[in-house]
Amino acid sequence: MEKGLLIVISGPSGAGKGTIYGAVTERLPSLRKSISVTTRAPRPGEKNGVHYHFRTVEEYRAMKARGEFLETAEVYKNFYGTPAAPVFEILSHGQDVMFEIDIEGAKQIKAKYPECVSIFIMPPSFEILEQRLRGRGTESEESLSTRLGSARQELAQYDRFDYIVFNDDAALATQRVIDIISAERCKVSRNEQTIQKILNEKSEI
Numbered sequence: 724m725e726k727g728l729l730i731v732i733s734g735p736s737g738a739g740k741g742t743i744y745g746a747v748t749e750r751l752p753s754l755r756k757s758i759s760v761t762t763r764a765p766r767p768g769e770k771n772g773v774h775y776h777f778r779t780v781e782e783y784r785a786m787k788a789r790g791e792f793l794e795t796a797e798v799y800k801n802f803y804g805t806p807a808a809p810v811f812e813i814l815s816h817g818q819d820v821m822f823e824i825d826i827e828g829a830k831q832i833k834a835k836y837p838e839c840v841s842i843f844i845m846p847p848s849f850e851i852l853e854q855r856l857r858g859r860g861t862e863s864e865e866s867l868s869t870r871l872g873s874a875r876q877e878l879a880q881y882d883r884f885d886y887i888v889f890n891d892d893a894a895l896a897t898q899r900v901i902d903i904i905s906a907e908r909c910k911v912s913r914n915e916q917t918i919q920k921i922l923n924e925k926s927e928i
């Protein structure tokens with residue numbers, strides 16, 4: 724069986740990666756989601772084991788010390804990590820898995836697992852990124868200026884990714900991500916076993 728695709732979607736805060744991730748996983752139900760571990764407190768409506776595995780800092784550190792994460796990052800004073808075992812389990816069953824993570828984590832995954840498909844979500848302008856962050860209304864002025872400062876540095880890291888998707892319009896950007904996934908599934912290198920099976924089939928005549 725061919726291994727599944729590991730798809731990483733990333734970009735600065737306010738680029739809209741969360742919205743696109745939600746829309747893509749809804750439109751492609753066969754795509755499995757990775758559930759991250761985080762030390763941040765759950766927001767209203769968030770469920771443990773569904774949106775995140777919410778853990779204490781001590782629990783997170785113990786998991787990290789046991790080498791249980793594929794990647795980890797500190798994002799705005801909270802720790803996040805992708806548990807490795809469920810991801811490799813999904814891939815070994817030929818299923819595709821997608822994560823939405825920060826840029827540091829995305830770089831770690833590319834280094835460990837170069838065949839992953841990494842997609843950078845780019846805002847159409849810095850002004851729009853700022854408007855989106857302000858429009859959320861969830862950030863304090865302090866947190867907003869931290870996020871805007873790191874967004875500038877993060878935007879400059881686009882060249883570490885395989886693909887760039889401009890999020891000028893969420894529906895169009897979602898379609899672009901779906902198109903990338905379809906094209907990646909058709910790559911010769913990802914279909915060698917199936918091709919060999921067909922080539923080795925015995926003919927009736």
Ligand code: 5GP
Nearest residue numbers: 759760795796798803804805823824825828
């Ligand atoms: P939030 O706390 O708003 O859900 O997420 C904050 C940031 O953490 C987002 O940029 C999100 O992409 C990132 N994030 C969520 N889960 C993970 C993870 O497992 N690893 C890394 N590196 N970043 C994550």
